[in-house]
Amino acid sequence: MSAERFEKKKTIDLRKKHIGPSCKIFFSHDPIKIVQAKGQYMYDEKGQRYLDCINNVAHVGHCHPDVVKAGAQQMELLNTNSRFLHDNLVLYAQRLQATLPDKLSVCYFVNSGSEANDLALRLAWQYTGNKDIITLDNAYHGHVSSLIDISPYKFHQSSDAEQNQYVHVAPSPDVYRGKYRGEHLDPATAYADEVKDMVQRVHKKGGKIAAFIAESLQSCGGQVIPPQGYFQQVAQHVREAGGIFIADEVQVGFGRVGTHFWAFQLQGEDFVPDIVTMGKPIGNGHPMSCVVTTKEVAEAFMSSGMEYFNTFGGNPVSCAIGMAVLDVIVKEDLQGNALRVGRYLTNLLEKQKEKHPLVGDIRGRGLFVGLELVKDRLKLTPATAEAQEVIYRLKEQYILLSADGPHRNVLKFKPPMCFTTEDADLVVDKIDHVLTGMSHFPITFFTLCITAG
Amino acid sequence: MSAERFEKKKTIDLRKKHIGPSCKIFFSHDPIKIVQAKGQYMYDEKGQRYLDCINNVAHVGHCHPDVVKAGAQQMELLNTNSRFLHDNLVLYAQRLQATLPDKLSVCYFVNSGSEANDLALRLAWQYTGNKDIITLDNAYHGHVSSLIDISPYKFHQSSDAEQNQYVHVAPSPDVYRGKYRGEHLDPATAYADEVKDMVQRVHKKGGKIAAFIAESLQSCGGQVIPPQGYFQQVAQHVREAGGIFIADEVQVGFGRVGTHFWAFQLQGEDFVPDIVTMGKPIGNGHPMSCVVTTKEVAEAFMSSGMEYFNTFGGNPVSCAIGMAVLDVIVKEDLQGNALRVGRYLTNLLEKQKEKHPLVGDIRGRGLFVGLELVKDRLKLTPATAEAQEVIYRLKEQYILLSADGPHRNVLKFKPPMCFTTEDADLVVDKIDHVLTGMSHFPITFFTLCITAG
Numbered sequence: 001m002s003a004e005r006f007e008k009k010k011t012i013d014l015r016k017k018h019i020g021p022s023c024k025i026f027f028s029h030d031p032i033k034i035v036q037a038k039g040q041y042m043y044d045e046k047g048q049r050y051l052d053c054i055n056n057v058a059h060v061g062h063c064h065p066d067v068v069k070a071g072a073q074q075m076e077l078l079n080t081n082s083r084f085l086h087d088n089l090v091l092y093a094q095r096l097q098a099t100l101p102d103k104l105s106v107c108y109f110v111n112s113g114s115e116a117n118d119l120a121l122r123l124a125w126q127y128t129g130n131k132d133i134i135t136l137d138n139a140y141h142g143h144v145s146s147l148i149d150i151s152p153y154k155f156h157q158s159s160d161a162e163q164n165q166y167v168h169v170a171p172s173p174d175v176y177r178g179k180y181r182g183e184h185l186d187p188a189t190a191y192a193d194e195v196k197d198m199v200q201r202v203h204k205k206g207g208k209i210a211a212f213i214a215e216s217l218q219s220c221g222g223q224v225i226p227p228q229g230y231f232q233q234v235a236q237h238v239r240e241a242g243g244i245f246i247a248d249e250v251q252v253g254f255g256r257v258g259t260h261f262w263a264f265q266l267q268g269e270d271f272v273p274d275i276v277t278m279g280k281p282i283g284n285g286h287p288m289s290c291v292v293t294t295k296e297v298a299e300a301f302m303s304s305g306m307e308y309f310n311t312f313g314g315n316p317v318s319c320a321i322g323m324a325v326l327d328v329i330v331k332e333d334l335q336g337n338a339l340r341v342g343r344y345l346t347n348l349l350e351k352q353k354e355k356h357p358l359v360g361d362i363r364g365r366g367l368f369v370g371l372e373l374v375k376d377r378l379k380l381t382p383a384t385a386e387a388q389e390v391i392y393r394l395k396e397q398y399i400l401l402s403a404d405g406p407h408r409n410v411l412k413f414k415p416p417m418c419f420t421t422e423d424a425d426l427v428v429d430k431i432d433h434v435l436t437g438m439s440h441f442p443i444t445f446f447t448l449c450i451t452a453g
Numbered sequence: 454m455s456a457e458r459f460e461k462k463k464t465i466d467l468r469k470k471h472i473g474p475s476c477k478i479f480f481s482h483d484p485i486k487i488v489q490a491k492g493q494y495m496y497d498e499k500g501q502r503y504l505d506c507i508n509n510v511a512h513v514g515h516c517h518p519d520v521v522k523a524g525a526q527q528m529e530l531l532n533t534n535s536r537f538l539h540d541n542l543v544l545y546a547q548r549l550q551a552t553l554p555d556k557l558s559v560c561y562f563v564n565s566g567s568e569a570n571d572l573a574l575r576l577a578w579q580y581t582g583n584k585d586i587i588t589l590d591n592a593y594h595g596h597v598s599s600l601i602d603i604s605p606y607k608f609h610q611s612s613d614a615e616q617n618q619y620v621h622v623a624p625s626p627d628v629y630r631g632k633y634r635g636e637h638l639d640p641a642t643a644y645a646d647e648v649k650d651m652v653q654r655v656h657k658k659g660g661k662i663a664a665f666i667a668e669s670l671q672s673c674g675g676q677v678i679p680p681q682g683y684f685q686q687v688a689q690h691v692r693e694a695g696g697i698f699i700a701d702e703v704q705v706g707f708g709r710v711g712t713h714f715w716a717f718q719l720q721g722e723d724f725v726p727d728i729v730t731m732g733k734p735i736g737n738g739h740p741m742s743c744v745v746t747t748k749e750v751a752e753a754f755m756s757s758g759m760e761y762f763n764t765f766g767g768n769p770v771s772c773a774i775g776m777a778v779l780d781v782i783v784k785e786d787l788q789g790n791a792l793r794v795g796r797y798l799t800n801l802l803e804k805q806k807e808k809h810p811l812v813g814d815i816r817g818r819g820l821f822v823g824l825e826l827v828k829d830r831l832k833l834t835p836a837t838a839e840a841q842e843v844i845y846r847l848k849e850q851y852i853l854l855s856a857d858g859p860h861r862n863v864l865k866f867k868p869p870m871c872f873t874t875e876d877a878d879l880v881v882d883k884i885d886h887v888l889t890g891m892s893h894f895p896i897t898f899f900t901l902c903i904t905a906g
Contacts, residue, residue: 005544006543006544011538011539011540012538014543014544014546014547015538017558018543018546018547018550018558018559018560019535019543019560019561019767020559020561020746020754020761021559021751021752022561022754022755022759022761023535023760023761023762023763024536024760024762025536025537026537031537032538033537033539034537034538034539035530035531035539036531037531037533042533042537055534057533057534058532062531062532062533063528063530063531063532068525068528068529071524071525071528072524072528075516075520075521075524075525076516077488077489077490077516078487078488078489078490078515078516079490079511079516079737079739080487080490080495080508080510080511080515080738081508081510082472082476082478083477083478083479084485084487084495085461085464085465085484085485085486085487086464086486086487086488087457087458087464089468089472090464090467090468090472091458091459091467093467093471093472094467094471097471105470105471106472106473106474107471107473108472108473108475111565111568111765112564112764112765113764114568114597114763115565115567115596115597118598119596122598122601143572143761143762144567144568144571144572144599145571145574145599146597148759154759155759157758157759157760158757158758158759279764280764284532285532285533285765285768285770286532286740286770287739287740287741287765287768287771293473298473298474298475299474301473302473302474302475304610305610306475306607306608306610307475307476307610308475308596309477309596310476310565310567310596311565311566311732312510312564312738312740313740314476315740317738317739318740
């Protein structure tokens with residue numbers, strides 16, 4: 001198949017005609033047509049190279065040959081459902097289990113982070129017999145209807161969304177912009193006490209807590225790093241109320257945080273969730289995901305009498321690809337690379353903070369880093385238009401970065417894990433230029449147009 | 454990768470330890486380990502060949518080389534999300550659209566039949582502003598929580614399932630065992646009037662209909678073929694109430710019914726659903742699926758202001774695979790084969806009906822055929838244990854068949870579409886032998902053990 005079948009304009013026209021208009025494209029006034037990718041680089045139809053700072057799905061690098069080979073070989077041999085015995089299924093489950101605390105030993109293989117989080121809710125409802133879910137403000141857990149309900153990041157987008165009566169939104173443990181900030185003596189306890197109070201309010205209204213769910217680090221919510229000890233305290237409050245703790249690792253798992261394989265492990269070895277959900281990076285782009293839980297939760301789920309069957313989940317091809325991803329992470333020490341390059345990148349960005357008043361906060365772990373732009377470092381006024389300007393200017397320099405968070409003013413770094421110090425130098429140098437330029441011409445007509453549109 | 458890493462017993466032990474016990478396996482007392490497959494055949498770890506009469510996912514034949522090649526080539530080149538322009542996405546949407554009535558022109562690419570049906574509900578809710586859903590008895594629409602709610606096939610399995618207040622279950626239009634049978638003068642109108650009455654009951658209680666959803670032919674529900682004209686009348690009643698019609702083609706689409714590409718088209722050219730959902734066969738095993746709807750529904754969905762983003766949906770690899778599947782269907786005339794071999798198989802089975810009193814009904818279209826076993830042709834007493842006996846005996850003869858339906862007494866044929874008349878001869882000959890044997894020894898001790906377990 002040739003890299004390009006249609007001229008770009010024709011591709012755009014056909015997309016308008018045949019693809020749901022709710023499916024947004026990057027840089028909608030002048031979208032990018034990508035025809036090839038390798039490692040941390042993507043290439044457009046003219047062969048122009050873009051440095052990719054955002055695709056956390058292409059975890060071990062776009063089109064990694066080991067992953068492609070594993071997938072292609074298994075596709076030739078067998079691709080069927082898990083109602084037949086297959087070694088890939090159990091081998092892969094064993095491999096994933098080895099990365100987790102012992103008690104997280106039972107896997108369910110599914111096709112997407114959304115399917116994983118929906119199943120996590122079903123497990124929690126069945127195990128606890130309760131219905132109420134506590135989620136965090138600005139959280140995003142997926143696009144199926146049960147997850148829109150627990151994703152304020154999504155339901156705040158809709159003018160007429162009603163909040164589900166069983167869903168309760170606790171404050172995001174954001175120590176930069178949240179309710180309790182850096183100067184607070186014990187933000188972990190303060191935020192956890194918010195959950196404790198919420199549990200009590202739910203009980204007063206006659207509700208019963210099934211689960212607390214949180215991304216181990218909030219991603220769409222603005223690259224939020226919860227204070228250490230927060231999850232332990234929340235888990236205690238929630239378990240005392242009969243609920244369980246679901247750690248959503250869809251965006252941040254598989255070594256991205258550098259020091260640990262899973263981001264929930266940043267909270268300390270004394271913290272073990274009841275359910276962990278995985279997704280995006282797990283298959284380097286192949287549609288697959290996983291829910292891991294305890295024997296107790298799994299047995300309670302079975303006791304309902306309802307079979308769980310997922311047509312594609314755990315097929316031999318997905319499992320072969322999943323194992324190849326784990327192999328590459330080890331073979332190329334990508335977790336170590338995330339730690340080293342992440343620190344290097346964070347240090348470079350800290351220097352930008354000293355230089356540019358617009359840079360309000362730098363936060364991150366490994367290759368999951370946020371740079372929050374503010375117009376005023378005391379009032380924390382979000383510099384939303386400026387963040388858009390930065391990502392559009394970087395695009396002109398062939399660098400892909402995105403802005404997110406509730407105010408869309410947080411620049412998000414979550415590149416393929418093979419990102420290098422040279423890549424970090426390049427992107428930070430370009431950001432420096434853009435921010436320097438913006439201090440002379442604060443907002444261009446161009447940006448006003450695109451943010452208005 | 455070698456075909457087998459562990460001895461079968463070890464695979465079974467690891468599965469018990471690491472895979473959710475709700476994930477059932479075929480023939481649980483002596484499951485099959487499959488290591489390879491080609492066309493309509495699967496091979497176990499000893500090289501024993503099984504004739505596959507059940508895997509409708511491996512639509513164009515297990516591991517079809519054209520599909521494998523298309524996937525492998527695109528995996529090497531690029532696999533990323535739909536926020537970038539790519540020709541595969543629009544080409545594939547165009548190809549799918551060409552198989553459908555003109556007004557079904559807008560696609561959303563997702564990862565599974567479950568994601569597709571959940572999105573269909575979200576589209577219906579947003580477009581109509583209504584909440585109530587009418588589903589059919591014994592229907593199965595997927596495993597995410599919103600779909601368990603509309604799947605009596607699932608929620609009847611659970612001892613403590615509560616029926617969602619917005620979900621209303623209409624009688625399955627089964628003219629063999631249902632409320633209105635073959636002798637009825639106009640079962641289409643009679644079943645459609647049941648939906649009409651249900652709409653009125655919902656209105657009386659203050660509800661408002663968002664959608665009617667049905668598989669174009671019920672599969673898990675027992676290979677049910679709705680009488681012609683039923684969908685037209687239902688659509689009229691539902692649309693008059695402000696709702697829309699969702700045709701679930703996840704199990705039965707892509708030419709399986711032989712005379713048409715989509716099973717809803719069996720109802721006549723004057724019937725066009727508002728939403729069609731696709732799944733299983735669409736990628737020959739690759740995790741992908743699609744929702745197709747009208748411009749009006751798509752625009753209403755966008756007007757909510759909520760973006761729809763699906764991480765893996767519509768990636769260039771999935772689209773390349775989807776196009777290869779469409780190509781093979783045409784190139785090998787698999788729709789024509791389904792028609793010819795399906796008729797041949799049905800004729801052979803009709804002869805079994807003449808010969809064996811246990812065979813109550815033969816029904817089907819193309820390579821979607823059901824054989825319903827009954828102990829009494831007047832009372833229609835389901836021959837559940839006998840159906841289990843048949844599938845276990847066939848397994849011993851290396852033929853894979855399954856039993857389903859609310860009474861698990863319907864033998865289901867839904868093989869890869871390259872199934873031949875010789876394959877049909879083989880399976881029917883074996884069924885003949887088993888049924889002949891059973892007429893002498895009605896139920897074996899063996900069957901009693903497995904059905905009790």
